[in-house]
Amino acid sequence: MKVSEKDVAYVAELANLELTDDERAHMLRDLNSILGHIDMLNALDTANVPPMAQVSDRFGADESKKGSERFMYASREDVREGLRKSLDHDVALANAPDSDGTFFEVPKVIEK
Amino acid sequence: MDLSSLTIDSVRSAVQERKVTAASFAEAHYTHIASEDPKIGAYLALCKERAMAKAAEIDSLAAKGEKLPPLAGVPVGIKDVMVTRGVTTTAGSKILGNYVPPYDCTAVARLEAAGAVVLGKLNCDEFAMGSSNENSAWKPVRNPRDLSRVPGGSSGGSAAAVAANMAVATLGSDTGGSIRQPASFCGVVGLKPTYGRVSRYGLIAFASSLDHIGPFGRNVKDTALVLQTMAGRDPMDSTSADIPVPDYIAEMEKPVKGLKIGIAKEYLGEGLDGEVRTATEAAVQKLARLGCEIVEVSLPHTKYAVPAYYIVATAEASSNLARFDGVRYGFRASGVRSLSEMYRRSRDQGFGAEVKRRIMLGTYALSAGYYDAYYLKAQKVRTLLTRDFEEAFKTVDAIVTPTSPTAAFKLGEKVDDPLAMYLADIYTVTANLAGIPGISVPCGETKEKLPIGLQIFGRHFDEAMVLRVASAFEKAA
Numbered sequence: 001m002k003v004s005e006k007d008v009a010y011v012a013e014l015a016n017l018e019l020t021d022d023e024r025a026h027m028l029r030d031l032n033s034i035l036g037h038i039d040m041l042n043a044l045d046t047a048n049v050p051p052m053a054q055v056s057d058r059f060g061a062d063e064s065k066k067g068s069e070r071f072m073y074a075s076r077e078d079v080r081e082g083l084r085k086s087l088d089h090d091v092a093l094a095n096a097p098d099s100d101g102t103f104f105e106v107p108k109v110i111e112k
Numbered sequence: 113m114d115l116s117s118l119t120i121d122s123v124r125s126a127v128q129e130r131k132v133t134a135a136s137f138a139e140a141h142y143t144h145i146a147s148e149d150p151k152i153g154a155y156l157a158l159c160k161e162r163a164m165a166k167a168a169e170i171d172s173l174a175a176k177g178e179k180l181p182p183l184a185g186v187p188v189g190i191k192d193v194m195v196t197r198g199v200t201t202t203a204g205s206k207i208l209g210n211y212v213p214p215y216d217c218t219a220v221a222r223l224e225a226a227g228a229v230v231l232g233k234l235n236c237d238e239f240a241m242g243s244s245n246e247n248s249a250w251k252p253v254r255n256p257r258d259l260s261r262v263p264g265g266s267s268g269g270s271a272a273a274v275a276a277n278m279a280v281a282t283l284g285s286d287t288g289g290s291i292r293q294p295a296s297f298c299g300v301v302g303l304k305p306t307y308g309r310v311s312r313y314g315l316i317a318f319a320s321s322l323d324h325i326g327p328f329g330r331n332v333k334d335t336a337l338v339l340q341t342m343a344g345r346d347p348m349d350s351t352s353a354d355i356p357v358p359d360y361i362a363e364m365e366k367p368v369k370g371l372k373i374g375i376a377k378e379y380l381g382e383g384l385d386g387e388v389r390t391a392t393e394a395a396v397q398k399l400a401r402l403g404c405e406i407v408e409v410s411l412p413h414t415k416y417a418v419p420a421y422y423i424v425a426t427a428e429a430s431s432n433l434a435r436f437d438g439v440r441y442g443f444r445a446s447g448v449r450s451l452s453e454m455y456r457r458s459r460d461q462g463f464g465a466e467v468k469r470r471i472m473l474g475t476y477a478l479s480a481g482y483y484d485a486y487y488l489k490a491q492k493v494r495t496l497l498t499r500d501f502e503e504a505f506k507t508v509d510a511i512v513t514p515t516s517p518t519a520a521f522k523l524g525e526k527v528d529d530p531l532a533m534y535l536a537d538i539y540t541v542t543a544n545l546a547g548i549p550g551i552s553v554p555c556g557e558t559k560e561k562l563p564i565g566l567q568i569f570g571r572h573f574d575e576a577m578v579l580r581v582a583s584a585f586e587k588a589a
Contacts, residue, residue: 003476014475014479034531041416042489098444108451
């Protein structure tokens with residue numbers, strides 16, 4: 001078993017999930033089954049292979065340029081197109097579970 | 113009105129020539145949805161007011177004798193992962209059960225600008241995570257061909273709506289096969305374009321480097337027409353490509369004689385159902401008879417695609433879904449005493465089992481001590497898989513494979529075995545990792561009359577070639 005009950009609890013905490021005892025038991029079984037399969041990747045020697053985070057890493061890149069300039073996808077003028085009108089206050093708050101009309105409201109932040 | 117024979121062109125011409133109004137096309141669809149959908153479950157919400165307003169606008173243009181735009185009056189449905197202003201958008205999840213977006217997804221806006229009439233929002237797996245539509249928090253979708261079977265997923269509602277004549281065309285999203293596999297299961301055409309071809313603005317994010325929007329239709333031409341209206345640079349999505357959009361209909365109609373079509377043994381190996389294999393081989397023979405040259409290619413890293421995919425996709429998902437915290441929109445758990453408890457309880461109660469599983473897997477793969485072993489490793493394997501395609505496309509114009517190793521399976525058959533469900537994505541996840549376009553076109557049926565799909569891959573931004581091969585294949589059927 002690669003993943004222990006302790007790992008499940010730790011990862012759930014990182015992910016802001018609580019999970020019931022039943023869910024934790026299922027998670028333990030499923031994560032071990034899936035990661036067991038994923039281990040087949042270790043058969044591949046990737047020491048000299050660059051990682052690929054985006055399709056644009058392989059396509060549409062002009063390596064003679066630097067930074068995001070390399071990508072024909074990403075480059076744009078800094079100002080005009082980037083300035084977008086924000087949502088109006090009432091529109092932005094319309095879906096909030098709780099608000100006072102000006103701010104989103106949440107339960108107490110500082111815990112004792 | 114025989115809805116099953118409608119195409120985009122037939123609807124637009126009828127409205128243009130004022131033989132049938134856009135309003136009556138929409139009404140006929142709503143009537144059909146009311147009688148048919150209770151047993152299929154394709155729609156989550158209808159937006160009749162919006163649809164009838166659009167239809168009236170089109171009808172008044174037609175009455176003035178103006179030339180109508182390409183999708184004028186065409187009744188369409190939208191997968192519920194694309195936001196629609198004023199129309200509840202849930203992504204198939206309880207956590208967004210009452211979310212009413214303040215803006216429109218670019219793809220939807222472009223369809224409407226081209227005259228399409230949006231009927232409603234289509235059911236899907238929660239946050240597009242699934243291959244059977246059984247992960248919808250609301251209800252499963254049933255396959256119109258056999259109600260005991262799944263329609264595929266995650267765009268099961270989008271495929272079923274087209275198959276059951278509840279829309280002429282629909283939009284879906286495809287992160288690991290979620291357009292192509294349900295198209296295959298339901299016997300319709302589904303196209304995943306190149307990454308960057310269609311803006312993702314307004315698509316509720318699952319895995320941002322793998323997510324694509326694409327069309328479903330009853331024939332290849334309809335998917336080409338819908339793609340034509342959606343494709344192209346959108347300033348709201350910096351990954352949308354500023355690359356000219358060709359005339360897909362003109363390209364699609366070019367002959368296929370002399371084209372080199374690749375077949376890969378890695379897509380015809382262990383796990384492939386016998387009937388699907390036979391149908392795929394027959395399809396290859398048909399392309400050969402059309403004058404295509406069939407060439408064997410090698411895509412040697414294919415067997416590593418599913419494990420690499422399920423690391424990359426879940427890692428990105430764990431990050432994207434962190435935004436659902438019960439603060440700005442969506443579900444908030446009640447009876448909580450602190451902020452951190454509110455986050456946990458809201459997410460616990462708002463997300464379904466598969467979504468939690470993927471968040472957990474992705475968080476694990478990104479966590480300290482495992483990042484290099486899983487996430488970085490998977491990204492390197494992604495490079496290898498992409499190189500496989502780049503190498504193959506040096507010698508061939510397109511590659512054909514089965515879309516799915518089997519035809520539609522039964523509801524409940526794989527629901528308790530997530531790994532088995534993931535492994536069924538073997539032939540589709542590769543195109544998402546590499547970002548190349550792929551289409552699924554019907555290529556026959558099993559003995560039980562279940563549809564089988566043929567998948568056609570092309571080079572980056574060569575949707576034209578994919579459509580051309582698919583169209584020639586379809587016409588020869």
